[in-house]
Amino acid sequence: MTELRRLRVFIADDHPVVLAGVRSVLDRDPDVEIVGEARDGETTLRMAIGLKPAMMVLDLSMPGLNGVEVTRQLLAQLPDCKVVVLTVHEDRAYLRKLIEVGAAGYVLKRSVTDDLLRAIHAVASGGMYLDPSIAAHAVDRTLDSPSENATAGADLSEREVEVLRFASVGHSNKAIANILTISVRSVETYKARAMDKLGLDNRVGLVGYAIEKGWLAAS
Structure with missing residues (x-):
């Protein structure tokens, strides 16, 4: 893949160690280009709207605007941007909120090393990625299922x-x-x-x- 065709990704997390870990995982993939990073919701939203990344890897719990609100406002401005959320929460209520606002990926922080690149490529290819431990619950009527x-x-x-x-x-x-x-x-x-x-x-x-x-x- 040429430089011009690399997937442009913005990353955001308020913990420097986690941010460095995400950067390290993404740097392994020559098809991914990190175009910016931030550590709070307001800065994330402002920078991302300006940079127009193809994808956002976003912490759910950040100071200021949280991941749900950043996703909501970001997709109102950049509807074609894909959002992959990182979280420690396995609570179905968080998953529900993120799906409602349009997030395309949900990865547990403990799974970042193994699953983040898989999630990014699944979402970039037009799919949706739910951390396997969450997906199992989702199928089990976690989400509002149809009649x-x-x-x-x-x-x-x-x-x-x-x-x-x-x-x-x-x-x-x-x-x-x-x-x-x-x-x-x-x-x-x-x-x-x-x-x-x-x-x-x-x-x-x-x-x-x-x-x-x-x-x-x-x-």
Whole structure:
């Protein structure tokens, strides 16, 4: 991979030792370029909006703005940026919040050495990555799962399935439209119709459905 095609990643953690560890892991991969780093939420958000990285590796618990709020505000400005969150928390409530705001990866800090690069490449390839220990709980009704009728299989068209698969891993409507070469309005229509058929009303439920269907990289 050439220099111009390297994956541009911004990293953020308020603990210098963790930040150094993340940097060390990413430096092993010649296809990854660290374009910036920060140690608090406000600085992270300001720098990332200016640098426009392809991906953010972000600590969940930082001073000022926490990882959930940074993700929410960042994706409002840079909807095509992918966010991989690092955390010590295995509580399903944190996972739910991050999925709601659009995070595409969730890696436990104790798994960084083994799983961070795997997560980054899964997300960069258009997938979603949940730490295996969390994914097991997620499948076990951790997320808002669709109704029994939905999980049994709704009468979705091929295009509706395509749109939902891209939406479940965090692609914006505009990105999906570009991938499928259809209009943003068509994407919105297909997504709304499919969600209605499945009885889903938010991204948490959609990700739960995607996990059950085996659509996500780490499920």
